[in-house]
Amino acid sequence: MSRRIFGTDGVRGRANVYPMTASNVVDLAMAVGAYFNRDQKRHRVVIGKDTRRSCYMLENALTAGFTAAGMDVFALGPVPTPAVGRLTHSMRADIGVMISASHNPYHDNGIKFFGPDGFKLSDEAEAEIEAAMEMNHTPDDTDRIGRVTRLNDSSGRYVEYAKTTLSDGIRLSGLKVVLDCANGAAYKAAPEVLWELGAEVIPLGVSPNGYNINAGCGSTHPELAARAVVEHGADVAICLDGDADRISIVDETGTVADGDQIMALLASSWARSGRLNHNTLVATVMSNLGLERWLDDQGIALKRTAVGDRYVVEEMRADGYNLGGEQSGHIVMTDYATTGDGLMAGLQFLAQMKERGDRASALSRSFVPVPQLLKNIRYELGNTHLEQPAVQDAIARGEERLGDSGRLLIRKSGTEPLIRVMGESEDAGLLQAVVDDVAEAVTKYGGLKTDTA
Numbered sequence: 001m002s003r004r005i006f007g008t009d010g011v012r013g014r015a016n017v018y019p020m021t022a023s024n025v026v027d028l029a030m031a032v033g034a035y036f037n038r039d040q041k042r043h044r045v046v047i048g049k050d051t052r053r054s055c056y057m058l059e060n061a062l063t064a065g066f067t068a069a070g071m072d073v074f075a076l077g078p079v080p081t082p083a084v085g086r087l088t089h090s091m092r093a094d095i096g097v098m099i100s101a102s103h104n105p106y107h108d109n110g111i112k113f114f115g116p117d118g119f120k121l122s123d124e125a126e127a128e129i130e131a132a133m134e135m136n137h138t139p140d141d142t143d144r145i146g147r148v149t150r151l152n153d154s155s156g157r158y159v160e161y162a163k164t165t166l167s168d169g170i171r172l173s174g175l176k177v178v179l180d181c182a183n184g185a186a187y188k189a190a191p192e193v194l195w196e197l198g199a200e201v202i203p204l205g206v207s208p209n210g211y212n213i214n215a216g217c218g219s220t221h222p223e224l225a226a227r228a229v230v231e232h233g234a235d236v237a238i239c240l241d242g243d244a245d246r247i248s249i250v251d252e253t254g255t256v257a258d259g260d261q262i263m264a265l266l267a268s269s270w271a272r273s274g275r276l277n278h279n280t281l282v283a284t285v286m287s288n289l290g291l292e293r294w295l296d297d298q299g300i301a302l303k304r305t306a307v308g309d310r311y312v313v314e315e316m317r318a319d320g321y322n323l324g325g326e327q328s329g330h331i332v333m334t335d336y337a338t339t340g341d342g343l344m345a346g347l348q349f350l351a352q353m354k355e356r357g358d359r360a361s362a363l364s365r366s367f368v369p370v371p372q373l374l375k376n377i378r379y380e381l382g383n384t385h386l387e388q389p390a391v392q393d394a395i396a397r398g399e400e401r402l403g404d405s406g407r408l409l410i411r412k413s414g415t416e417p418l419i420r421v422m423g424e425s426e427d428a429g430l431l432q433a434v435v436d437d438v439a440e441a442v443t444k445y446g447g448l449k450t451d452t453a
Helices: 022-036 053-070 081-090 123-132 154-164 188-194 223-232 259-272 289-298 310-319 342-356 389-405 428-446
Strands: 010-014 043-049 070-077 095-099 108-114 148-150 176-180 200-204 236-240 249-250 280-282 301-305 372-379 406-412 418-425 447-452
Touching: 022 043, 022 053, 022 070, 022 108, 043 053, 043 081, 053 070, 053 095, 053 108, 070 081, 070 154, 070 176, 070 389, 070 406, 081 095, 081 154, 081 200, 108 123, 108 342, 123 389, 148 310, 188 200, 188 342, 200 223, 223 236, 223 249, 249 259, 249 342, 259 280, 259 289, 259 447, 280 310, 289 301, 301 310, 372 428, 389 406, 389 418, 389 428, 406 428, 418 428
Parallel strands: 043 070, 043 095, 070 148, 176 200, 176 236, 280 301
Antiparallel strands: 010 108, 095 108, 236 249, 372 418, 372 447, 406 418
16 A cells, blocks of 8 residues: 555544545455455454444445455444444454544544454554555455344443443442433443443433534533533533543542543552452553552552553553553453443443442542643644654753653654644643744644644
8 A cells, every 4th residue: 555544543534535435445345354254154244333424434335345245244333332342252253343533523434443352453454454455356256245234232232231340239329420422322322321220310412413423522522521510410420432432530520530540540449459460550651650650659560552542452462461541531441341441431430439439539539640731733644754853853852851750752643644742740831841842843844733732
């Protein structure tokens, strides 16, 4: 391929623009089919999606490509990403596909692939699939064209499994929970799970129209849930993103907690009960320095990976860890799921509230974060400005100025054409100056616009 289409989380881009065009997705599905369809047995693929209008187009394109390659398709409808991972394995499918751009706006979309074990494909597998797209694939024989079945109980299967992840005897009765589903994939399943477990549910973001996914709601916009918690006198809010693989928590005062705080709570609780494998939490380079210091005080090790929940999962699988995640809210618990699951992480948080009898605010502020500043610089594809000597000099100067009291991290986003410049330091003035200097250098050599996150 002249361009790499796989990023840190599958294929992603603006719908109806390469690589997210119907014709390219048909080719992609046929290449994936050729990668997995290596014998004469009947192969099956499950396809889930979120609530974007473009999912209809992409679902049909994938179905056309897979059935042309002789694979049987099971269409799940709108389900969370972790449900696809689980159903891929439980239904003995060869491939699982989730159509979603996660937390991105409706005009973007993406395709995530899962292997027969329910885990996301490796970089090596994706590279082979991209190479296969270079070839001209001959459709299968007419009498081997795949069948298509719509699985009407896919959401119900996920609901029943999600409830089993709580310890025996734990009910959520007495908890008033604001639940923001971001008008996304969990808009049916998540409220049902909480209600059936006994909670009083105040649902938000459960009226998708194809265009309002993540729009002013969900884990990336928790301010809507924060207002609702205070207005309704709720105990807590759980905010999911468009495909429900990430979460943010809002306590009873309306204060938001990110993935780092949720991981801190679960890691310490699991460590005390002997559940935390190897007494280690796996997180990415983006997790706050305050989390690392706090874990060290608790006697818990932190292992960092590259950004992306797939890299967290790869590290967890390689060394047998069972808890990891990202500051952004991907919480991976391999005892229960093969990828980040926002709803199940929320259930674990609610279980802690019930078991300890503590308010959400007491559980979601385990450590004081080190001040963190992030700037995003949009860039033109093909530019190599990060390798410019002036940019490298600016980065080196920044690292020297921060010393051992802070961190500086510069990376390309795997899902958007952005350079992310992130710094941490107890000295807010120094932090601002260092991040500004590096961002200015990056912008000068190819960046188009700088935004502070």
